[in-house]
Amino acid sequence: MNFAVIGHPIAHSFSPFLHQVNFTENNDGHRYSAIDVEPIDIKNIRGITRIHDLSGFNVTVPHKETIIPYLDYISDSARVIGAVNTVKIVDGKYTGYNTDVTGYKQSYSDAFGEDFKKVLILGAGGASKAVLSAHLSFGHDVTIAARRMESFKSFENKNFKIHIFGSEYESKFDVIVNATPLGLNGEDAFKSFNLEQVVHDDTIGMDLIYNSEITPFMSHFENNKNGLDMLIGQAMDAYEIWTDKKGNREVVRAAFIERENL
Numbered sequence: 001m002n003f004a005v006i007g008h009p010i011a012h013s014f015s016p017f018l019h020q021v022n023f024t025e026n027n028d029g030h031r032y033s034a035i036d037v038e039p040i041d042i043k044n045i046r047g048i049t050r051i052h053d054l055s056g057f058n059v060t061v062p063h064k065e066t067i068i069p070y071l072d073y074i075s076d077s078a079r080v081i082g083a084v085n086t087v088k089i090v091d092g093k094y095t096g097y098n099t100d101v102t103g104y105k106q107s108y109s110d111a112f113g114e115d116f117k118k119v120l121i122l123g124a125g126g127a128s129k130a131v132l133s134a135h136l137s138f139g140h141d142v143t144i145a146a147r148r149m150e151s152f153k154s155f156e157n158k159n160f161k162i163h164i165f166g167s168e169y170e171s172k173f174d175v176i177v178n179a180t181p182l183g184l185n186g187e188d189a190f191k192s193f194n195l196e197q198v199v200h201d202d203t204i205g206m207d208l209i210y211n212s213e214i215t216p217f218m219s220h221f222e223n224n225k226n227g228l229d230m231l232i233g234q235a236m237d238a239y240e241i242w243t244d245k246k247g248n249r250e251v252v253r254a255a256f257i258e259r260e261n262l
Contacts, residue, residue, distance in 0.1 A: 001055040002055060003054060003057060004032060004033045004035045005033075005057060005059070005060055006057055006063060007034075007037065008036055008039060010060070011036075018231070018252050019032040021255045022252050033052070035057075037063065042063050049089065055089055056088045058086055058238055059087060065126070065154070068096060070094070071084065071087065071094045073093065074095070075095070075097045077098050081132075081133050082129065082156040083100075086098070086234075098130060099238050100127065101134055103230045103231070103232075104131055105134040105137065107225070107230040111225050114139075116138075116141075117135075117140045117173075119177065120198065121179055123179040131179050136157065136159055140175075143162070144163065145163040146162075165193065169197065171198070174204065176195060176206070177206040177208070178205075178208060183207060183216055184209060187216065202222075202223065203223070205223065205224040205225075206224070207225070208230060210226050213262045228257075231256075
């Protein structure tokens with residue numbers, strides 16, 4: 001079977017490497033490619049998938065929300081978030097899922113458990129919606145910080161507090177999640193969001209950036225974790241949706257670390 005990731009741009013995606021390692025480990029014989037789909041062409045997604053003979057595909061920026069009208073069905077979790085990152089095609093019917101939520105949820109709970117926490121999420125983009133859904137499922141108290149009120153208009157789930165950057169934080173937090181791109185080029189999201197006054201000694205720092213073992217943001221926390229396990233988790237959850245088989249997370253993780261010299 002053939003699978004792919006669609007996005008624009010797409011050359012930077014690690015998905016083909018992750019899935020191909022897993023396919024090889026499981027002796028599947030499947031193929032996985034990256035397909036550059038410009039925003040204007042998302043309306044042609046069915047034709048694109050037929051050309052490439054796809055049985056399923058992953059969805060990345062900027063299509064996670066705009067693809068929804070072109071699907072036949074959508075999972076409950078994807079509907080709540082308002083975003084899709086995985087699509088399965090069966091008998092010409094397209095079903096959308098969101099494995100960013102399950103990938104993050106398992107990564108966080110494996111490391112830190114599910115006890116009640118006051119959580120601050122930095123950024124109000126697509127990634128923050130998945131993080132929000134995961135923490136709400138744990139029963140956590142969640143605040144999302146962004147620079148503009150307009151950033152929250154696309155949130156389907158409104159069960160969180162809003163913090164606008166530049167105003168005073170109301171409390172300290174037990175968990176702070178960097179769901180922004182700050183850190184990809186060495187920036188420090190901790191300093192950018194002025195977080196010195198809202199952490200305590202045991203505050204957890206979770207960064208969704210995955211191509212650095214310790215990001216500038218993570219360096220401010222004794223308890224920290226990067227986004228690598230979320231990246232691998234969402235990929236392996238997609239694989240299970242497509243094939244009804246478990247992915248080999250440890251082999252994929254080891255291969256990625258070796259490739260990126262982490």
